[in-house]
Amino acid sequence: MAETKEPLVRLEGLCKSYDTQVAVERFDLSIAKGEFVVLLGPSGSGKTTVLSMLGGFTEPSEGRVLIEGADVTALPPAKRPTATVFQDYALFPHMSVRANVGFGLAMRKVSRVARDIRADEVLKLVGLEGFGSRRVHQLSGGQRQRVALARAIAVKPAVLLLDEPLGALDLALRRQMQEELVHIQKRLGTSFVHVTHDQEEAMSVADKIVVMNKGRVEDRGTPSRIYRRPASLFTATFMGENNILPAKLVARSGDELTVETALGRFLLVGGEDASALQPGAALHVALRPEQIFPAATAPEDAVPLGAAILTELVFQGTHWRAHAKAGGKGALDLLLRLPPDLAPAAGEALDILARPQDMTVLTR
Missing domain, CATH: 3.40.50.300 (P-loop containing nucleotide triphosphate hydrolases)
Structure with a gap:
C-alpha cells in the first residue's frame, strides 16, 4: 500500500x-x-x-x-x-x-x-x-x-x-x-x-x-x-456568467434525476447533495452561456431547449454576447455566447440546444 x-x-x-x-x-x-x-x-x-x-x-x-x-x-x-x-x-x-x-x-x-x-x-x-x-x-x-x-x-x-x-x-x-x-x-x-x-x-x-x-x-x-x-x-453565479434555471424534481433513481424547467424536462446526474431529495423538491440547474448552442453548431448529443428571441447583441471578437428570451411566453432571460460568424440580429428567433451532461444540478 x-x-x-x-x-x-x-x-x-x-x-x-x-x-x-x-x-x-x-x-x-x-x-x-x-x-x-x-x-x-x-x-x-x-x-x-x-x-x-x-x-x-x-x-x-x-x-x-x-x-x-x-x-x-x-x-x-x-x-x-x-x-x-x-x-x-x-x-x-x-x-x-x-x-x-x-x-x-x-x-x-x-x-x-x-x-x-x-x-x-x-x-x-x-x-x-x-x-x-x-x-x-x-x-x-x-x-x-x-x-x-x-x-x-x-x-x-x-x-x-x-x-x-x-x-x-x-x-x-x-x-x-x-x-x-x-x-x-x-x-x-x-x-x-x-x-x-x-x-x-x-x-x-x-x-x-x-x-x-x-x-x-x-x-x-x-x-x-x-x-x-x-x-x-x-x-x-460568482464563478463567471451563468444561466440559473429554476427547476423541480420530478423523479429520482439513484443519482439520476428527472427535472422540469422552463426549457423542458431533462434526465440529469445529481451529486451527493441530491441523494436525499424527494419528488417535488425545488432546485436549480446551471448552464453556462457557452454551453448553449444554436441549431447550426450544436453537437449530436445536444437536446432542444426550444426557441430563444434575441434581444441584445454585443460583438466581442471571439463570440457574440447575446441576451435572449426563452421558455413559455419568453419568461426566462438567457445569456448566450454565439459563434462570431453567425451574424445574428436582434428580434431573431433562434432554435437553441444543450447537452444534458453540461447541466449542473444545484441543491443549495
Missing part, C-alpha cells in the same frame, strides 16, 4: 470573531507541498482573515494552524516558515533593490556577502537581473511587485502567502504576472497561498480553488471542476 503523505499545511477548525461579528467560521484546509492554492471570494468573505491567521498576523478565536507537522498557532510571523507578499509591496524607499530583497535575511543574521548573493539569485529568478543597485522610486509598478516577491522568496519559506499581490497592476501587466507567478512557483516547488477576488486570476494560477462566502467555504476543487461543476448556487 502506498504511503499517504502528510499535508504541508493543515488548518483545523479555524474561527475568527470580532465581538459579535463572525469573520471566519469552522475553516478546514489541507495544502500539499508544491501546491498553488487560491482563496477566492468577494470582499468580506473571510479570505484575507484566513491568510492572516496562516501567516501569524491574526490570532484565531478557535482552531489550529499546523505547518510541516508542527503546531504554529501561537507563533508570531517571524517564527513561522512563511513569507508574505502584500498588495502595497511594503518596500523600503531608502534601500537599494538588493537591500530590500535581502532584508529578511538580514533579520536572520545572514552575512552581507551571503545575502547579496542570494538576493541576486532571486532577482534573476523574477526577471530583474542587474537591478540590485537601483532604488525603489526608479522602478515601475510591475517591477516593484517582483521585488516584493523576490524578498519573500529569498528566505526560502515553506509556504509563500500572497495577499492580492496583483491588485494594483493594470490589466495587461496583471495577466503577464499571473503567468510569471505560476512559472516561478513551479520552478521553486514552494506551496503558494494566494488571495484574490478575481475569478479569472484564480483560474489562471491555481491548482486548487477555495471559494469563500460570509466566512464559510462554499466550494473547493480544481479550477475546471469549480467552473464546470459548481457545488452551490453561490459558486455558480
Whole structure:
C-alpha cells in the first residue's frame, strides 16, 4: 500500500470573531507541498482573515494552524516558515533593490556577502537581473511587485502567502504576472497561498480553488471542476456568467434525476447533495452561456431547449454576447455566447440546444 503523505499545511477548525461579528467560521484546509492554492471570494468573505491567521498576523478565536507537522498557532510571523507578499509591496524607499530583497535575511543574521548573493539569485529568478543597485522610486509598478516577491522568496519559506499581490497592476501587466507567478512557483516547488477576488486570476494560477462566502467555504476543487461543476448556487453565479434555471424534481433513481424547467424536462446526474431529495423538491440547474448552442453548431448529443428571441447583441471578437428570451411566453432571460460568424440580429428567433451532461444540478 502506498504511503499517504502528510499535508504541508493543515488548518483545523479555524474561527475568527470580532465581538459579535463572525469573520471566519469552522475553516478546514489541507495544502500539499508544491501546491498553488487560491482563496477566492468577494470582499468580506473571510479570505484575507484566513491568510492572516496562516501567516501569524491574526490570532484565531478557535482552531489550529499546523505547518510541516508542527503546531504554529501561537507563533508570531517571524517564527513561522512563511513569507508574505502584500498588495502595497511594503518596500523600503531608502534601500537599494538588493537591500530590500535581502532584508529578511538580514533579520536572520545572514552575512552581507551571503545575502547579496542570494538576493541576486532571486532577482534573476523574477526577471530583474542587474537591478540590485537601483532604488525603489526608479522602478515601475510591475517591477516593484517582483521585488516584493523576490524578498519573500529569498528566505526560502515553506509556504509563500500572497495577499492580492496583483491588485494594483493594470490589466495587461496583471495577466503577464499571473503567468510569471505560476512559472516561478513551479520552478521553486514552494506551496503558494494566494488571495484574490478575481475569478479569472484564480483560474489562471491555481491548482486548487477555495471559494469563500460570509466566512464559510462554499466550494473547493480544481479550477475546471469549480467552473464546470459548481457545488452551490453561490459558486455558480460568482464563478463567471451563468444561466440559473429554476427547476423541480420530478423523479429520482439513484443519482439520476428527472427535472422540469422552463426549457423542458431533462434526465440529469445529481451529486451527493441530491441523494436525499424527494419528488417535488425545488432546485436549480446551471448552464453556462457557452454551453448553449444554436441549431447550426450544436453537437449530436445536444437536446432542444426550444426557441430563444434575441434581444441584445454585443460583438466581442471571439463570440457574440447575446441576451435572449426563452421558455413559455419568453419568461426566462438567457445569456448566450454565439459563434462570431453567425451574424445574428436582434428580434431573431433562434432554435437553441444543450447537452444534458453540461447541466449542473444545484441543491443549495
